[in-house]
Amino acid sequence: MSTEIKEIVFDNVSKFYGEVLGVNRVNLTIPPGVTSLVGPNGSGKTTLMNLMTGLVRPTQGSITVLGLTPQQPEEFFRHVGYCTQFDSFPKGVTGFEFVFQSLLLRGITRVQANQLAWEAIDRVGLREAALRKVAGYSKGMRQRIRLGQSIAHHPTVLVLDEPLNGLDPMARAETIALFEALGKEGMHVILSSHVLHEVDKISDQVVLMSFGYVVAEGKIHGVRSEVKEHPMQILVRCDAPNRLASRLFSQDHVVEAKLNNDGRGVLIRTRDADEFYMILNKIVVEDNITLETVAPADDDVNSVYQYLVGGAGGGGTV
């Protein structure tokens, strides 16, 4: 059976809207887990998601999701749920009706649909508002009910376009936890965002996009180590930062050692992180230095994105 294939595969996919480029020559294989599509507005994230779910067709190339294509809708959409960015609903429906009707369209019986709808509504925390018209919902509630609709049929692949937009901090935290849980259950969760620090926490892998091209993909640490031209930054907090800085600075791969203002830490920039960690262990033992923390300072999506694309990553957004 085709669904034995576990990946989502883009094979040389391009999409042009007339003369406007959507995405170009995308070759991508997405394994199970939480994958984030990261890029600024207009970088092609939504196009990639629409291509994946058959809402638009590629100009060239092919896409398969678990070995299926949207041309086999009965099988394909049994496995796929897509929460789009369109903040719109069929007119006049309540939250419950919205989820319930979409389950009926899937050919699920009324009794079963009723049960699944309430289960999804509970999962997004909207039980109390479920019987009210969607038109009266806040932006966050609308986002949550759309999320509920996309997971109600228990998909294997969940595609989410900017799913955290409009959510308050509490709802954000809950939703992120939900994505993490779904990813751990073995589901493909593909989400797009331009708020990097949020997706950074939960992503197993990232796809970085810019101007319609995939500029990097893979696990975030792997992608970071590929960026050779930008030395890695590592913050070391210890009781003798001055001594540590002087010892480290004599190493060839260390290009900068900068003391923290509070006098309790040193920020190292190195071209070889593995070598650095080995040397650090040695120095700590030899000089009897007490370490508090050792943490990469730019081993995150935000920094990687800045290095690769040059976008403004300040404030956590691209």
Place this chain on the structure above:
Amino acid sequence: MSSMATARKSWGDAPWQLWWSQLGAIFQIEVKKAIWMRRSIWIYLVAFGPTFLIALHAIVDHASVGVGIPVDTEMMATIFQVYYLRLGIFFGCLGLFTWLFRGEVVEKSLHYYFLSPMRREVLVLGKFVAGVAASTVIFGTSVLLSFVFMYGHYGAAGRDYVYHGPGLGQLMAYLGVTVLACIGYGSVFMALSLVFKNPILPGLFMLLWETFHAVLPSWLQKLSITFYLKQLSPVTLAPDGIMALFTVIAEPVPAWLAVGGLLCLSVAILLLARILIRRMEISYLAD
């Protein structure tokens, strides 16, 4: 395996149960939308305007009681052929059927259908059947009520005309033609709404085509919905002046051929709609 055997196997393997339940779901959603939404008010006004006038006529115009049945029969036929068939059902179907897809694009909700595990052909069929049901209910009820008001106030003479005269046959024919009109116009408008962002201007062209098809060559007349419908109308009107456009039939065809011809035309248009919907992408630009 022969191609026939392959076709038989794929026919047998097709998920009929799923398609059937999906059709049912679309039907329920769309009929509810078409019949109960506020935007349908104008269609009710178009449909029930003449009914209201005929009811008024039944209440006020007692002078013609007992002597006016032939006059009122002609009046009913004129109203049906000129108002309902040419304009009322035409505009009603224009509103209902263009909204089925174009309305979903305007309200940015079509993607919910496209993201369901549903063949787009099933979606087209489901929406079309729902549109036909809604328009038939609205216009069928209005024609039925108009007929009842037209003959009801004649009392025993009216009942005699309906049950023992040609009345009941005429009513059945009016209702049958109403259903066929909804099918014919509906298929055209649904296809137009899939091709054009603004299907009204092609709709206007169609109105002109349907009005003036009587002066076109006979083979072109067969590409008109009203060509078939006017042949099925139970009462023939005198071709006086401009009325000739609505009544003259250059090459009459038997009733079964008229019904079959119209259904074939509608099926052909629906097949075109099937191709269009398969190619459709979601792009909610300003409408």
Place this chain on the structure above:
Amino acid sequence: MAVYKRTYKAYRGAMTPTWSRFTVLSRYGFSTLFESRLFTAYTVVCIVPFLIGLAFIYLMHSSAAQALLGVRMGNVLEVNNKWFLNFLAVESWMGFVLTAWGAPGMISKDFANSSIQLYLSRPLSRAEYLVGKVSVLASLLSLTTWIPALILFGIHAGLQGDGWGWKNLWMAGSIFVGCMLWIALISLLAMAIGVWVRWRIAATALLFATFFLLPAFSEVMNLVLRTKWGRLLDLPYVIVIVWRHLFRIEPAGFSRTNVDSFPLWAAWMSVLAFCAFSVFLLNTRLKAREVSRG
């Protein structure tokens, strides 16, 4: 924040005159309409009757051209009040399609996208907003109706000589008044429908329904209630009555049944009532969205 640190200053530079501010809407209205190549092409098509009329008048007055083409015009078609009325009838219906195409979108989009509040919260009053929108239609329709008609009138008067122009100067007035009435009617109606029906397509359909379905309904009314007053709802009919009066055309020139039994005052009343009702609808809808300014 300390006062000295406050660097923000409201704009105090030069402003365009208030009276001409509505032209911003007109300019954008024109550019939006002519973004569509199809609309532009149709606008050009609307000039075709004018060119035909021009050729006809020239041919009538040029015996050399007649001889060259091998035609004898004689007195088959005289350029008179009926000729101009027919010319305007053709141009008016073409203008109607132009309006139905362009007008509903001009205003319904502002309502559908809630941008009307933005316009009215700026120094733009309801009247200025309306004038800005209507001026687009009025200019377009003028270019396809009374302006070409008056040009033809002038050319014919020049070629005919013999004081024809002075003797028939009233016809120029009729052309202008008749066209203005038509322009006001369809522009206001299209705008009012666009305001109430926010979906452009539905607004276009409703405009067509007003001009095609309502006359049919009025005929049903006449037939069922055995009256003639149903025609008050038949806009194409009442406008013809008014035009016929303006162009001093004898009743015999019209073949429509019972055309003469409908009084002129009722036709005028119907046209003016439709205009007034449209203005009322527009005002009601716009007033509800106007941001009050101190």
